[in-house]
Amino acid sequence: MPDEKTKKIQDTAAALFNGYIEEKPYELWLSFDTKLAKEMSRFVVGAMYARDVLPLTQRANT
Known part of the structure; x- marks a missing residue:
């Protein structure tokens, strides 16, 4: 089972590259x-x- 950081990385990668048909940088x-x-x-x-x-x-409150 992936740790929390690995899970966040996988979720971010899916959000960025899901449906991307060109060669992905990782490939x-x-x-x-x-x-x-x-x-x-x-x-x-x-x-x-x-x-x-x-x-x-x-952001405006910080």
Whole structure:
């Protein structure tokens, strides 16, 4: 069973790439380096894009 971070990464990847018909970045990286593919995918999807979106009203109050 995946941990919480892995689950969030999978959910974010699905939201970003679901229905995308072109070659996905992970597939390109995987074609030449398996370890790099996993590290890059976890960074891009897990760090850059896996964040909670705050509603405008909440952002205005901070």
